[in-house]
Amino acid sequence: MKSVQKIIVPLQSHFRSPLRRSSSIAQTTAFPQTDGNVKTFSELPGPTGIHDIPYLGMALHFKPFTKYEILDDFVEVMTSFREKYGDIFKVRAGNKHVIHVCHPDIADQIYKLPYKENHRHFPGMIEAFYKYNDIPRALSMRSGKDWAKLRTPSNEHLLKPKAMANFTPLIERVANDFIEKLKKELQMNDAVREISKYAYECVGIASFNKRYGCLNDSSQDEMLDLLNTILKTLQTAFLMPFDINRYYKTKTYREFEQTFLHLQEFLKKNMEEQILRLNTMRDDGTLKDYLQNEYNFLYAMLSGGKLPPEEIVTLISDLHTGAVEGLGNGITFVLCDLALNPDKQETLYEEITQIVGDKSVIGIDALQKMSYLQACIKESQRITYPFTGMLRIPESDVTIAGYRIPKGTNININHKMMSLDGRFFPQPTKFLPERWTRDGNTDVIDKGYTNFPNVIVKPFGLGVRSCAGVRVAKPAMMLSVAKIIQNFEVSLPNGEKEIKTTRLLFPTPKVPVNLCLKPRQSSYSN
Numbered sequence: 001m002k003s004v005q006k007i008i009v010p011l012q013s014h015f016r017s018p019l020r021r022s023s024s025i026a027q028t029t030a031f032p033q034t035d036g037n038v039k040t041f042s043e044l045p046g047p048t049g050i051h052d053i054p055y056l057g058m059a060l061h062f063k064p065f066t067k068y069e070i071l072d073d074f075v076e077v078m079t080s081f082r083e084k085y086g087d088i089f090k091v092r093a094g095n096k097h098v099i100h101v102c103h104p105d106i107a108d109q110i111y112k113l114p115y116k117e118n119h120r121h122f123p124g125m126i127e128a129f130y131k132y133n134d135i136p137r138a139l140s141m142r143s144g145k146d147w148a149k150l151r152t153p154s155n156e157h158l159l160k161p162k163a164m165a166n167f168t169p170l171i172e173r174v175a176n177d178f179i180e181k182l183k184k185e186l187q188m189n190d191a192v193r194e195i196s197k198y199a200y201e202c203v204g205i206a207s208f209n210k211r212y213g214c215l216n217d218s219s220q221d222e223m224l225d226l227l228n229t230i231l232k233t234l235q236t237a238f239l240m241p242f243d244i245n246r247y248y249k250t251k252t253y254r255e256f257e258q259t260f261l262h263l264q265e266f267l268k269k270n271m272e273e274q275i276l277r278l279n280t281m282r283d284d285g286t287l288k289d290y291l292q293n294e295y296n297f298l299y300a301m302l303s304g305g306k307l308p309p310e311e312i313v314t315l316i317s318d319l320h321t322g323a324v325e326g327l328g329n330g331i332t333f334v335l336c337d338l339a340l341n342p343d344k345q346e347t348l349y350e351e352i353t354q355i356v357g358d359k360s361v362i363g364i365d366a367l368q369k370m371s372y373l374q375a376c377i378k379e380s381q382r383i384t385y386p387f388t389g390m391l392r393i394p395e396s397d398v399t400i401a402g403y404r405i406p407k408g409t410n411i412n413i414n415h416k417m418m419s420l421d422g423r424f425f426p427q428p429t430k431f432l433p434e435r436w437t438r439d440g441n442t443d444v445i446d447k448g449y450t451n452f453p454n455v456i457v458k459p460f461g462l463g464v465r466s467c468a469g470v471r472v473a474k475p476a477m478m479l480s481v482a483k484i485i486q487n488f489e490v491s492l493p494n495g496e497k498e499i500k501t502t503r504l505l506f507p508t509p510k511v512p513v514n515l516c517l518k519p520r521q522s523s524y525s526n
């Protein structure tokens, strides 16, 4: 790859912190203190007998042994365990146990443990893949120093508050094109698929300042299928009771390997093209002007000089795999919640028109003022939590909630269950964005809907290992939802009242969701 050593440092810009809410844990929900006697790991409650047999135990809770599907009903099964065993229990996963934590007080203790290595658990398929293929490991598949080596220099460009201001104008271009397309179509058949195309364009422009063109060109859909296959095979590998991919190239392994290598090649080619473009601008003297008008992430990473190009391409591949499914599903669920709650949709529309009227450029400052929009997104993520939980692995033996837990134990902080727990969120399935607004409304406050522990709903994770793409994800979510509601009344066809979910890595509607878009008058007046 060609070097871009002489390229000048990019422009700075500013961004205020997004909505933050502090709330104290309701006294009635505090985790009961233990009697002071520390219990052993084996005394931790959880399924026993045949359900505790290595490799087999977990599988026995699902089809064909029970009526439960592993993808659709995982949370239902875990909820039944919580009801039976309490807020902390262990279940068999492979030859080890995973501890599930379903109370914010215990979650808080685990998040506050010291972590140096920030380990993650990877299925054997990942270990086998990197044994057979001599390419740098993806960021999300690294631990320890190897992880920090890639994550620390990328944080400088991805996570500093100014990052959101840098990415927003680029993403807004994509969002405007998406709206123009929707104005012609006036519906979204298979909303996740349509919004995934938007997400893929967002990540293309954020990574390479390039438009892949998939909003208007179905031949580009191949890459969406490929990203989908990567996540599907990863999910299958995570859930397989026997870690067979570690030893044998199964169909799942082969599909993963083929698609993942294809993605790497595709991104490498794109990166080479973009480096050539930057070098051409440098040589013809237009680079400085260009960089004054447009943020360029690739340029920032390369000119920072802290990572070699092959590591940068690895990081960009993580941005692609994390983004498309997360955003495609996340945005779809927000729109569905607004469609199912027309009064909330109207309140959001009023906020948008008050702040930007029917202008087609929103921009970072206006976006930051849209507190109801942020609340709608957060409330939707609470109801359809993007992950089952966050994994933490203690790096020394610790005592948690009265139990001695050996170092290296996988602990799943089960945010999904906590965020739908009536002890913390009265009427937990009710879509109430007012839970998250500072002023709320008195009815919502009087009913106690707002008094919940802050640690529960953290859809982008917590701490150093949280979402590396959050400053891309947030404007992509906010701009698309704001612009869609600014231009259309969104509804579900035939009075549908519920969206059933299953999951890939992220939750996704069980059957494709169609959204009806009725133009608002103002969207045709400009």
Ligand code: HEM
Pocket (backbone or CB within 6 Å): 120, 139, 140, 141, 151, 203, 318, 319, 320, 322, 323, 324, 326, 327, 330, 386, 387, 390, 391, 458, 459, 460, 461, 462, 464, 465, 466, 467, 468, 469, 470, 472, 473
């Ligand atoms: C609604 C959308 C999204 C949600 C809810 C989400 C959530 C998360 C969460 C919770 C994690 C931490 C996982 C852990 O602790 O192991 C994570 C990691 C990550 N996310 Fe996102 N994400 C979203 C979109 C994105 C986007 C758009 C990008 C890229 C532009 C992205 C890039 C990443 C990367 C690279 C990591 C791995 C970080 C690491 O291992 O150090 N995500 N995401």
